[in-house]
Amino acid sequence: MSDVVIQTTNLSKELTSSLLRRKVRILSGLDLSVTRGETFGLIGPNGAGKTTSIKLMLGLMRPTEGKAEILGMPAGDKRALAKLGYLPENPYFYSHLTGREFLDFAGQLFGIESKQRRERAGELIKTVGLSEAADMQMRKYSKGMLQRLGIAQSLINNPELVFWDEPMSGLDPIGRRDVRQILLSLKEKGTTIFFNSHLLPDVNEVCDRVGVMFKGRMVVQEKVKNISGQGNYKDLEDFFLEVIAKAEADSGAAAAAGTQSKEAVS
Protein backbone atom coordinates (compact mmCIF):
# COMPACT_ATOMS: atom_id res chain seq x y z
CA MET A 1 0.00 0.00 0.00
CA SER A 2 1.25 3.46 -0.94
CA ASP A 3 2.61 5.59 1.88
CA VAL A 4 1.15 8.76 0.40
CA VAL A 5 -2.39 9.24 1.71
CA ILE A 6 -3.11 12.74 0.40
CA GLN A 7 -1.86 13.75 -3.02
CA THR A 8 -2.93 16.85 -4.89
CA THR A 9 -1.60 17.89 -8.28
CA ASN A 10 -2.15 21.41 -9.62
CA LEU A 11 -5.41 21.51 -7.65
CA SER A 12 -7.24 24.71 -8.61
CA LYS A 13 -10.69 26.14 -8.13
CA GLU A 14 -12.50 29.03 -9.77
CA LEU A 15 -15.87 30.30 -8.63
CA THR A 16 -18.22 32.52 -10.61
CA SER A 17 -19.61 35.47 -8.68
CA SER A 18 -23.38 35.37 -8.89
CA LEU A 19 -23.99 39.04 -9.76
CA LEU A 20 -21.35 40.06 -12.29
CA ARG A 21 -20.62 36.50 -13.53
CA ARG A 22 -16.95 37.28 -12.89
CA LYS A 23 -14.63 34.34 -12.36
CA VAL A 24 -12.64 34.39 -9.14
CA ARG A 25 -9.76 31.98 -8.62
CA ILE A 26 -9.84 30.90 -5.00
CA LEU A 27 -7.20 28.17 -5.23
CA SER A 28 -4.25 27.98 -7.64
CA GLY A 29 -2.08 24.97 -8.45
CA LEU A 30 -1.94 23.26 -5.09
CA ASP A 31 0.68 20.49 -5.13
CA LEU A 32 0.76 18.63 -1.88
CA SER A 33 1.58 15.21 -0.61
CA VAL A 34 1.03 13.93 2.91
CA THR A 35 2.36 10.55 3.99
CA ARG A 36 0.80 7.96 6.27
CA GLY A 37 1.05 8.86 9.96
CA GLU A 38 2.06 12.45 9.28
CA THR A 39 0.41 15.44 10.96
CA PHE A 40 0.14 18.29 8.51
CA GLY A 41 -0.98 21.76 9.53
CA LEU A 42 -2.31 24.20 6.96
CA ILE A 43 -1.97 27.79 8.09
CA GLY A 44 -2.67 31.11 6.48
CA PRO A 45 -4.72 34.30 6.86
CA ASN A 46 -8.51 34.28 6.41
CA GLY A 47 -9.51 33.71 2.79
CA ALA A 48 -6.21 32.05 1.89
CA GLY A 49 -7.96 28.91 0.53
CA LYS A 50 -7.48 26.50 3.45
CA THR A 51 -11.12 25.39 3.76
CA THR A 52 -11.49 25.23 -0.04
CA SER A 53 -8.49 22.90 -0.19
CA ILE A 54 -10.09 20.54 2.33
CA LYS A 55 -13.46 20.63 0.54
CA LEU A 56 -11.78 19.74 -2.75
CA MET A 57 -9.90 16.87 -1.12
CA LEU A 58 -13.15 15.52 0.33
CA GLY A 59 -15.09 15.85 -2.93
CA LEU A 60 -17.52 18.46 -1.54
CA MET A 61 -16.33 20.72 -4.36
CA ARG A 62 -15.03 19.77 -7.82
CA PRO A 63 -11.71 21.22 -9.04
CA THR A 64 -11.59 23.50 -12.07
CA GLU A 65 -8.14 22.08 -12.84
CA GLY A 66 -5.88 19.43 -11.38
CA LYS A 67 -6.82 16.52 -9.15
CA ALA A 68 -6.78 15.23 -5.59
CA GLU A 69 -6.31 11.64 -4.49
CA ILE A 70 -7.09 10.44 -1.00
CA LEU A 71 -5.87 7.02 0.15
CA GLY A 72 -5.04 6.29 -3.49
CA MET A 73 -8.59 7.01 -4.68
CA PRO A 74 -10.10 10.04 -6.40
CA ALA A 75 -11.44 12.75 -4.06
CA GLY A 76 -15.00 11.97 -2.97
CA ASP A 77 -14.70 8.21 -3.61
CA LYS A 78 -17.00 6.43 -1.15
CA ARG A 79 -14.34 3.79 -0.32
CA ALA A 80 -11.95 6.56 0.77
CA LEU A 81 -14.69 8.46 2.64
CA ALA A 82 -15.41 5.29 4.65
CA LYS A 83 -11.89 5.51 6.10
CA LEU A 84 -11.71 9.17 7.00
CA GLY A 85 -13.15 11.60 9.49
CA TYR A 86 -14.03 15.23 8.94
CA LEU A 87 -14.72 18.12 11.27
CA PRO A 88 -16.15 21.17 9.47
CA GLU A 89 -15.34 24.73 10.48
CA ASN A 90 -17.81 26.11 13.08
CA PRO A 91 -19.87 22.92 13.12
CA TYR A 92 -23.61 23.15 13.59
CA PHE A 93 -25.49 19.91 13.89
CA TYR A 94 -29.12 18.79 14.23
CA SER A 95 -30.43 20.76 17.19
CA HIS A 96 -33.30 18.30 17.77
CA LEU A 97 -30.93 15.41 18.48
CA THR A 98 -29.02 14.71 21.66
CA GLY A 99 -25.24 14.37 21.44
CA ARG A 100 -25.49 10.58 21.83
CA GLU A 101 -28.21 10.32 19.15
CA PHE A 102 -26.06 12.36 16.79
CA LEU A 103 -23.04 10.09 17.26
CA ASP A 104 -25.29 7.10 16.66
CA PHE A 105 -26.55 8.75 13.46
CA ALA A 106 -22.98 9.42 12.29
CA GLY A 107 -22.03 5.79 13.02
CA GLN A 108 -25.05 4.52 11.12
CA LEU A 109 -24.00 6.49 8.04
CA PHE A 110 -20.79 4.45 8.07
CA GLY A 111 -22.79 1.24 8.39
CA ILE A 112 -21.33 0.45 11.82
CA GLU A 113 -23.24 -2.26 13.67
CA SER A 114 -25.58 -1.05 16.44
CA LYS A 115 -23.77 -2.54 19.46
CA GLN A 116 -20.38 -1.35 18.23
CA ARG A 117 -21.88 2.09 17.56
CA ARG A 118 -23.18 2.44 21.08
CA GLU A 119 -19.85 1.38 22.59
CA ARG A 120 -17.84 3.68 20.35
CA ALA A 121 -20.19 6.62 21.03
CA GLY A 122 -19.82 6.04 24.78
CA GLU A 123 -16.02 5.97 24.53
CA LEU A 124 -15.89 9.13 22.42
CA ILE A 125 -18.29 11.01 24.69
CA LYS A 126 -15.86 10.37 27.54
CA THR A 127 -12.81 11.25 25.42
CA VAL A 128 -14.18 14.66 24.42
CA GLY A 129 -15.51 15.37 27.93
CA LEU A 130 -19.24 15.45 27.16
CA SER A 131 -20.42 12.76 29.59
CA GLU A 132 -22.79 15.08 31.44
CA ALA A 133 -24.29 16.61 28.29
CA ALA A 134 -24.52 13.47 26.16
CA ASP A 135 -28.27 13.08 26.57
CA MET A 136 -29.09 16.76 26.24
CA GLN A 137 -30.52 18.15 22.98
CA MET A 138 -27.86 19.92 20.93
CA ARG A 139 -29.91 23.14 20.85
CA LYS A 140 -28.69 23.63 24.43
CA TYR A 141 -25.00 23.09 23.57
CA SER A 142 -22.46 25.88 23.72
CA LYS A 143 -20.08 26.51 20.81
CA GLY A 144 -17.31 24.65 22.59
CA MET A 145 -19.56 21.65 23.27
CA LEU A 146 -20.57 21.51 19.59
CA GLN A 147 -16.90 21.60 18.66
CA ARG A 148 -16.16 18.69 21.01
CA LEU A 149 -19.08 16.72 19.59
CA GLY A 150 -17.86 17.51 16.05
CA ILE A 151 -14.50 16.02 16.94
CA ALA A 152 -16.21 12.93 18.39
CA GLN A 153 -18.30 12.33 15.24
CA SER A 154 -15.18 12.64 13.09
CA LEU A 155 -13.66 9.72 15.01
CA ILE A 156 -16.72 7.41 15.17
CA ASN A 157 -15.38 5.13 12.40
CA ASN A 158 -11.86 4.88 13.81
CA PRO A 159 -10.49 6.70 10.74
CA GLU A 160 -7.10 6.23 9.10
CA LEU A 161 -7.08 9.89 8.14
CA VAL A 162 -8.76 12.94 9.68
CA PHE A 163 -9.44 16.36 8.20
CA TRP A 164 -10.12 18.93 10.88
CA ASP A 165 -11.01 22.47 9.91
CA GLU A 166 -10.17 24.81 12.80
CA PRO A 167 -10.49 22.19 15.55
CA MET A 168 -9.58 24.64 18.32
CA SER A 169 -12.12 27.26 17.30
CA GLY A 170 -14.58 28.20 20.06
CA LEU A 171 -12.74 26.24 22.73
CA ASP A 172 -11.62 27.57 26.08
CA PRO A 173 -8.02 26.85 27.22
CA ILE A 174 -9.10 23.57 28.84
CA GLY A 175 -10.88 22.53 25.66
CA ARG A 176 -7.80 23.40 23.61
CA ARG A 177 -5.64 21.32 25.88
CA ASP A 178 -8.08 18.37 25.58
CA VAL A 179 -8.11 18.61 21.77
CA ARG A 180 -4.31 18.81 21.71
CA GLN A 181 -4.24 15.63 23.75
CA ILE A 182 -6.67 13.91 21.37
CA LEU A 183 -4.49 14.99 18.44
CA LEU A 184 -1.39 13.62 20.12
CA SER A 185 -3.06 10.32 20.95
CA LEU A 186 -4.28 9.96 17.34
CA LYS A 187 -0.75 10.69 16.19
CA GLU A 188 0.56 8.00 18.51
CA LYS A 189 -1.90 5.53 16.97
CA GLY A 190 -0.53 6.34 13.52
CA THR A 191 -3.56 8.25 12.24
CA THR A 192 -2.77 10.74 9.48
CA ILE A 193 -3.95 14.21 10.48
CA PHE A 194 -4.58 17.16 8.22
CA PHE A 195 -5.80 20.31 9.88
CA ASN A 196 -6.27 24.03 9.45
CA SER A 197 -5.68 26.39 12.31
CA HIS A 198 -4.94 29.97 13.21
CA LEU A 199 -3.56 28.94 16.59
CA LEU A 200 0.11 28.62 15.81
CA PRO A 201 1.33 27.39 19.22
CA ASP A 202 -0.99 24.38 18.88
CA VAL A 203 0.17 23.75 15.31
CA ASN A 204 3.75 23.98 16.50
CA GLU A 205 3.13 21.45 19.25
CA VAL A 206 1.40 18.72 17.23
CA CYS A 207 2.43 19.07 13.58
CA ASP A 208 5.27 17.37 11.75
CA ARG A 209 5.00 19.68 8.77
CA VAL A 210 3.22 22.92 7.95
CA GLY A 211 2.11 24.57 4.75
CA VAL A 212 1.52 28.31 4.55
CA MET A 213 -1.18 29.52 2.17
CA PHE A 214 -1.71 33.04 0.93
CA LYS A 215 -4.30 34.26 -1.59
CA GLY A 216 -5.11 30.76 -2.86
CA ARG A 217 -1.50 29.63 -3.25
CA MET A 218 0.71 27.38 -1.19
CA VAL A 219 3.64 29.67 -0.47
CA VAL A 220 5.86 27.30 1.48
CA GLN A 221 5.90 23.84 3.06
CA GLU A 222 8.36 23.13 5.81
CA LYS A 223 9.04 20.61 8.59
CA VAL A 224 8.24 22.08 12.01
CA LYS A 225 11.53 20.85 13.46
CA ASN A 226 13.35 22.96 10.85
CA ILE A 227 11.50 26.10 11.95
CA SER A 228 11.17 26.36 15.70
CA GLY A 229 14.16 27.74 17.50
CA GLN A 230 16.43 27.23 14.49
CA GLY A 231 17.90 29.49 11.82
CA ASN A 232 16.42 32.95 11.54
CA TYR A 233 13.12 32.20 13.23
CA LYS A 234 12.26 32.47 16.90
CA ASP A 235 9.18 30.24 16.57
CA LEU A 236 6.43 29.22 14.14
CA GLU A 237 4.66 32.56 14.55
CA ASP A 238 7.81 34.41 13.58
CA PHE A 239 8.23 32.12 10.56
CA PHE A 240 4.59 32.58 9.55
CA LEU A 241 4.67 36.38 9.79
CA GLU A 242 7.83 36.57 7.75
CA VAL A 243 6.52 34.23 5.04
CA ILE A 244 3.28 36.20 4.79
CA ALA A 245 5.14 39.54 4.69
CA LYS A 246 7.30 38.22 1.84
CA ALA A 247 4.26 36.80 0.01
CA GLU A 248 2.46 40.15 0.38
CA ALA A 249 5.49 42.02 -0.97
CA ASP A 250 5.77 39.57 -3.91
CA SER A 251 2.09 39.84 -4.70
CA GLY A 252 2.28 43.66 -4.48
CA ALA A 253 5.31 43.68 -6.79
CA ALA A 254 3.57 41.34 -9.23
CA ALA A 255 0.49 43.57 -9.26
CA ALA A 256 2.65 46.66 -9.85
CA ALA A 257 4.53 44.88 -12.67
CA GLY A 258 1.17 43.98 -14.22
CA THR A 259 0.00 47.60 -14.11
CA GLN A 260 3.30 48.84 -15.61
CA SER A 261 3.18 46.38 -18.49
CA LYS A 262 -0.45 47.39 -19.20
CA GLU A 263 0.61 51.06 -19.27
CA ALA A 264 3.53 50.22 -21.60
CA VAL A 265 1.17 48.43 -24.01
CA SER A 266 -1.30 51.32 -24.04
Added chain:
Amino acid sequence: MSENSRNNSVDAVIAIALNTFRETVRDRIIYALILFAAIVTVLGIILGSLSVGQDIRILKDIGLAAISLIGGIIAVFAGTNLVYKELERRTIYIIFTKPVSGWQFVLGKYIGLCLCVLVMVAAMGAFLSIIVASVGSGFGGASFFDQLREITQELSLIYLELLFVTALATFFSTFSTPVMSVLFTLAIWLAGHLGESLLELGKLSQNPFLAQCLSIVFYCLPDFAGLTRIRGHLLYGTVPGTEVLTYLITYVLAYVLMLLVLAAIVTERKEFT
Protein backbone atom coordinates in the same frame (compact mmCIF):
# COMPACT_ATOMS: atom_id res chain seq x y z
CA MET B 1 -22.65 -4.99 -5.00
CA SER B 2 -21.38 -7.04 -2.03
CA GLU B 3 -23.69 -8.00 0.85
CA ASN B 4 -21.78 -5.66 3.16
CA SER B 5 -22.01 -2.59 0.94
CA ARG B 6 -25.71 -3.33 0.32
CA ASN B 7 -26.26 -3.35 4.09
CA ASN B 8 -24.32 -0.08 4.40
CA SER B 9 -26.52 1.49 1.69
CA VAL B 10 -29.68 0.45 3.53
CA ASP B 11 -28.24 1.59 6.89
CA ALA B 12 -27.54 5.06 5.54
CA VAL B 13 -31.06 5.39 4.08
CA ILE B 14 -32.59 4.22 7.38
CA ALA B 15 -30.39 6.61 9.39
CA ILE B 16 -31.34 9.61 7.24
CA ALA B 17 -35.03 8.60 7.23
CA LEU B 18 -35.17 8.25 11.03
CA ASN B 19 -33.32 11.52 11.51
CA THR B 20 -35.75 13.32 9.19
CA PHE B 21 -38.72 11.71 10.95
CA ARG B 22 -37.41 12.72 14.36
CA GLU B 23 -36.66 16.25 13.23
CA THR B 24 -40.13 16.72 11.74
CA VAL B 25 -42.11 15.20 14.62
CA ARG B 26 -40.14 17.25 17.15
CA ASP B 27 -41.29 20.44 15.42
CA ARG B 28 -44.01 22.00 17.56
CA ILE B 29 -45.73 23.72 14.60
CA ILE B 30 -46.97 20.33 13.45
CA TYR B 31 -48.92 19.87 16.69
CA ALA B 32 -50.53 23.28 16.24
CA LEU B 33 -51.65 22.20 12.76
CA ILE B 34 -53.06 18.92 14.08
CA LEU B 35 -54.92 20.82 16.79
CA PHE B 36 -56.38 23.02 14.06
CA ALA B 37 -57.55 19.91 12.14
CA ALA B 38 -59.14 18.58 15.35
CA ILE B 39 -60.99 21.86 15.95
CA VAL B 40 -62.27 21.89 12.35
CA THR B 41 -63.43 18.27 12.78
CA VAL B 42 -65.32 19.14 15.96
CA LEU B 43 -66.90 22.11 14.14
CA GLY B 44 -68.10 19.52 11.60
CA ILE B 45 -70.43 18.14 14.32
CA ILE B 46 -72.17 21.53 14.57
CA LEU B 47 -72.43 21.92 10.78
CA GLY B 48 -73.63 18.33 10.46
CA SER B 49 -76.37 18.88 13.03
CA LEU B 50 -77.75 21.71 10.87
CA SER B 51 -78.39 19.30 7.99
CA VAL B 52 -81.25 16.86 7.62
CA GLY B 53 -80.03 13.28 7.97
CA GLN B 54 -76.61 14.05 6.45
CA ASP B 55 -74.80 14.81 9.71
CA ILE B 56 -72.30 11.93 9.48
CA ARG B 57 -71.56 12.61 5.81
CA ILE B 58 -70.90 16.29 6.47
CA LEU B 59 -68.79 15.48 9.52
CA LYS B 60 -66.72 13.01 7.49
CA ASP B 61 -66.42 15.41 4.54
CA ILE B 62 -65.17 18.23 6.73
CA GLY B 63 -62.89 15.99 8.79
CA LEU B 64 -61.31 14.39 5.71
CA ALA B 65 -60.89 17.77 4.00
CA ALA B 66 -59.10 19.06 7.11
CA ILE B 67 -56.82 15.99 7.16
CA SER B 68 -56.05 16.41 3.46
CA LEU B 69 -55.29 20.11 3.91
CA ILE B 70 -53.16 19.76 7.04
CA GLY B 71 -51.34 16.70 5.63
CA GLY B 72 -50.68 18.74 2.48
CA ILE B 73 -49.35 21.69 4.47
CA ILE B 74 -47.00 19.41 6.42
CA ALA B 75 -45.82 17.69 3.21
CA VAL B 76 -45.29 20.96 1.31
CA PHE B 77 -43.64 23.01 4.04
CA ALA B 78 -41.50 20.27 5.55
CA GLY B 79 -40.67 18.83 2.10
CA THR B 80 -39.55 22.11 0.57
CA ASN B 81 -37.22 22.71 3.53
CA LEU B 82 -35.71 19.23 3.46
CA VAL B 83 -32.49 19.92 1.56
CA TYR B 84 -32.37 23.69 2.02
CA LYS B 85 -32.16 23.38 5.82
CA GLU B 86 -29.29 20.90 5.52
CA LEU B 87 -27.42 23.34 3.27
CA GLU B 88 -28.16 26.37 5.40
CA ARG B 89 -27.05 24.67 8.63
CA ARG B 90 -24.15 23.04 6.78
CA THR B 91 -25.14 19.66 8.21
CA ILE B 92 -24.92 18.40 4.62
CA TYR B 93 -21.10 18.47 4.97
CA ILE B 94 -21.38 15.86 7.68
CA ILE B 95 -23.46 13.61 5.44
CA PHE B 96 -21.54 13.87 2.18
CA THR B 97 -18.13 13.40 3.79
CA LYS B 98 -19.32 9.97 4.83
CA PRO B 99 -19.87 7.12 2.37
CA VAL B 100 -23.36 8.35 1.42
CA SER B 101 -24.60 8.85 -2.15
CA GLY B 102 -27.03 11.44 -3.44
CA TRP B 103 -29.75 8.81 -3.97
CA GLN B 104 -29.41 7.52 -0.39
CA PHE B 105 -29.76 11.04 0.94
CA VAL B 106 -32.83 11.87 -1.18
CA LEU B 107 -34.52 8.51 -0.53
CA GLY B 108 -33.84 8.71 3.21
CA LYS B 109 -35.21 12.26 3.42
CA TYR B 110 -38.30 11.27 1.42
CA ILE B 111 -39.04 8.12 3.43
CA GLY B 112 -38.57 10.00 6.72
CA LEU B 113 -41.02 12.71 5.73
CA CYS B 114 -43.55 10.21 4.31
CA LEU B 115 -43.36 8.31 7.61
CA CYS B 116 -44.06 11.52 9.51
CA VAL B 117 -47.00 12.40 7.24
CA LEU B 118 -48.33 8.83 7.71
CA VAL B 119 -48.25 9.14 11.51
CA MET B 120 -49.95 12.55 11.37
CA VAL B 121 -52.65 11.38 8.94
CA ALA B 122 -53.23 8.25 11.06
CA ALA B 123 -53.51 10.32 14.25
CA MET B 124 -55.95 12.78 12.68
CA GLY B 125 -57.87 9.85 11.11
CA ALA B 126 -58.13 8.10 14.49
CA PHE B 127 -59.55 11.27 16.02
CA LEU B 128 -62.08 11.61 13.19
CA SER B 129 -63.10 7.95 13.56
CA ILE B 130 -63.73 8.41 17.28
CA ILE B 131 -65.84 11.53 16.65
CA VAL B 132 -67.80 9.83 13.85
CA ALA B 133 -68.35 6.73 15.97
CA SER B 134 -69.56 8.71 18.97
CA VAL B 135 -71.88 10.92 16.91
CA GLY B 136 -72.98 7.99 14.70
CA SER B 137 -74.07 5.78 17.59
CA GLY B 138 -76.28 8.58 18.83
CA PHE B 139 -78.12 8.72 15.51
CA GLY B 140 -78.23 4.96 14.86
CA GLY B 141 -76.13 5.23 11.65
CA ALA B 142 -73.86 2.64 10.03
CA SER B 143 -71.85 0.38 12.33
CA PHE B 144 -68.54 1.55 13.77
CA PHE B 145 -66.59 -0.90 11.62
CA ASP B 146 -68.31 0.23 8.41
CA GLN B 147 -67.49 3.82 9.25
CA LEU B 148 -63.91 2.88 10.11
CA ARG B 149 -63.51 0.98 6.83
CA GLU B 150 -64.80 3.93 4.78
CA ILE B 151 -62.58 6.40 6.62
CA THR B 152 -59.53 4.13 6.19
CA GLN B 153 -60.17 3.83 2.43
CA GLU B 154 -60.51 7.59 2.14
CA LEU B 155 -57.37 8.18 4.20
CA SER B 156 -55.41 5.74 2.02
CA LEU B 157 -56.26 7.79 -1.06
CA ILE B 158 -55.42 11.05 0.74
CA TYR B 159 -52.07 9.53 1.76
CA LEU B 160 -51.42 8.38 -1.81
CA GLU B 161 -51.86 11.98 -2.97
CA LEU B 162 -49.61 13.22 -0.16
CA LEU B 163 -46.87 10.78 -1.24
CA PHE B 164 -47.01 12.55 -4.57
CA VAL B 165 -46.94 16.05 -3.04
CA THR B 166 -44.02 15.09 -0.76
CA ALA B 167 -42.03 13.85 -3.77
CA LEU B 168 -42.73 17.10 -5.63
CA ALA B 169 -41.62 19.18 -2.63
CA THR B 170 -38.50 17.02 -2.17
CA PHE B 171 -37.57 17.41 -5.83
CA PHE B 172 -37.90 21.21 -5.80
CA SER B 173 -36.02 21.48 -2.50
CA THR B 174 -32.88 20.06 -4.14
CA PHE B 175 -32.33 23.12 -6.32
CA SER B 176 -34.58 25.93 -5.14
CA THR B 177 -35.17 28.13 -2.13
CA PRO B 178 -38.03 27.14 0.22
CA VAL B 179 -40.28 30.01 -0.94
CA MET B 180 -39.87 29.15 -4.62
CA SER B 181 -40.22 25.42 -3.87
CA VAL B 182 -43.51 26.06 -2.03
CA LEU B 183 -44.79 28.09 -4.99
CA PHE B 184 -43.73 25.47 -7.56
CA THR B 185 -45.19 22.60 -5.52
CA LEU B 186 -48.48 24.37 -4.87
CA ALA B 187 -48.74 25.42 -8.53
CA ILE B 188 -48.26 21.85 -9.78
CA TRP B 189 -50.55 20.45 -7.09
CA LEU B 190 -53.30 22.87 -8.09
CA ALA B 191 -52.68 22.38 -11.82
CA GLY B 192 -52.86 18.60 -11.24
CA HIS B 193 -56.37 19.04 -9.87
CA LEU B 194 -57.40 21.25 -12.78
CA GLY B 195 -55.75 19.15 -15.49
CA GLU B 196 -59.00 18.09 -17.17
CA SER B 197 -60.04 21.73 -17.46
CA LEU B 198 -56.99 22.24 -19.70
CA LEU B 199 -58.34 19.62 -22.13
CA GLU B 200 -61.75 21.29 -22.04
CA LEU B 201 -60.14 24.66 -22.68
CA GLY B 202 -58.29 23.21 -25.68
CA LYS B 203 -61.59 21.92 -27.13
CA LEU B 204 -63.36 25.22 -26.50
CA SER B 205 -60.58 27.27 -28.12
CA GLN B 206 -61.17 25.49 -31.49
CA ASN B 207 -57.49 26.09 -32.20
CA PRO B 208 -55.82 22.72 -32.99
CA PHE B 209 -52.34 24.00 -32.10
CA LEU B 210 -53.45 25.35 -28.70
CA ALA B 211 -55.46 22.19 -28.05
CA GLN B 212 -52.38 20.08 -28.84
CA CYS B 213 -50.16 22.18 -26.53
CA LEU B 214 -52.68 22.00 -23.69
CA SER B 215 -53.05 18.25 -24.11
CA ILE B 216 -49.22 17.88 -23.84
CA VAL B 217 -49.31 19.96 -20.64
CA PHE B 218 -52.18 17.80 -19.36
CA TYR B 219 -50.23 14.56 -19.90
CA CYS B 220 -47.10 16.02 -18.25
CA LEU B 221 -48.93 17.17 -15.14
CA PRO B 222 -49.81 14.71 -12.39
CA ASP B 223 -53.47 13.70 -12.51
CA PHE B 224 -54.77 14.48 -9.02
CA ALA B 225 -58.30 14.83 -10.37
CA GLY B 226 -58.50 11.03 -10.81
CA LEU B 227 -57.76 10.52 -7.12
CA THR B 228 -60.37 13.10 -6.10
CA ARG B 229 -62.95 11.43 -8.35
CA ILE B 230 -62.42 8.06 -6.69
CA ARG B 231 -62.61 9.66 -3.25
CA GLY B 232 -65.96 11.11 -4.31
CA HIS B 233 -67.18 7.63 -5.28
CA LEU B 234 -66.02 6.26 -1.94
CA LEU B 235 -68.03 8.89 -0.07
CA TYR B 236 -71.15 7.55 -1.75
CA GLY B 237 -70.25 3.97 -0.87
CA THR B 238 -68.90 2.88 -4.30
CA VAL B 239 -65.63 1.00 -3.87
CA PRO B 240 -63.37 1.24 -6.96
CA GLY B 241 -62.31 -2.00 -8.63
CA THR B 242 -58.90 -3.62 -8.14
CA GLU B 243 -57.83 -2.59 -11.65
CA VAL B 244 -58.50 1.09 -10.95
CA LEU B 245 -56.66 0.94 -7.63
CA THR B 246 -53.68 -0.90 -9.15
CA TYR B 247 -53.50 1.68 -11.93
CA LEU B 248 -53.62 4.55 -9.42
CA ILE B 249 -50.96 3.10 -7.14
CA THR B 250 -48.67 2.28 -10.08
CA TYR B 251 -49.20 5.75 -11.53
CA VAL B 252 -48.36 7.49 -8.24
CA LEU B 253 -45.33 5.29 -7.53
CA ALA B 254 -43.97 5.76 -11.07
CA TYR B 255 -44.29 9.52 -10.75
CA VAL B 256 -42.70 9.50 -7.28
CA LEU B 257 -39.84 7.34 -8.56
CA MET B 258 -39.22 9.69 -11.49
CA LEU B 259 -39.15 12.74 -9.18
CA LEU B 260 -36.80 11.04 -6.72
CA VAL B 261 -34.42 9.94 -9.48
CA LEU B 262 -34.30 13.53 -10.77
CA ALA B 263 -33.76 14.83 -7.21
CA ALA B 264 -30.92 12.32 -6.70
CA ILE B 265 -29.25 13.39 -9.98
CA VAL B 266 -29.44 17.08 -8.96
CA THR B 267 -28.03 16.29 -5.49
CA GLU B 268 -25.22 14.15 -6.91
CA ARG B 269 -24.11 17.01 -9.18
CA LYS B 270 -24.28 19.63 -6.46
CA GLU B 271 -21.18 21.38 -5.15
CA PHE B 272 -21.08 22.40 -1.51
CA THR B 273 -19.18 25.67 -1.46
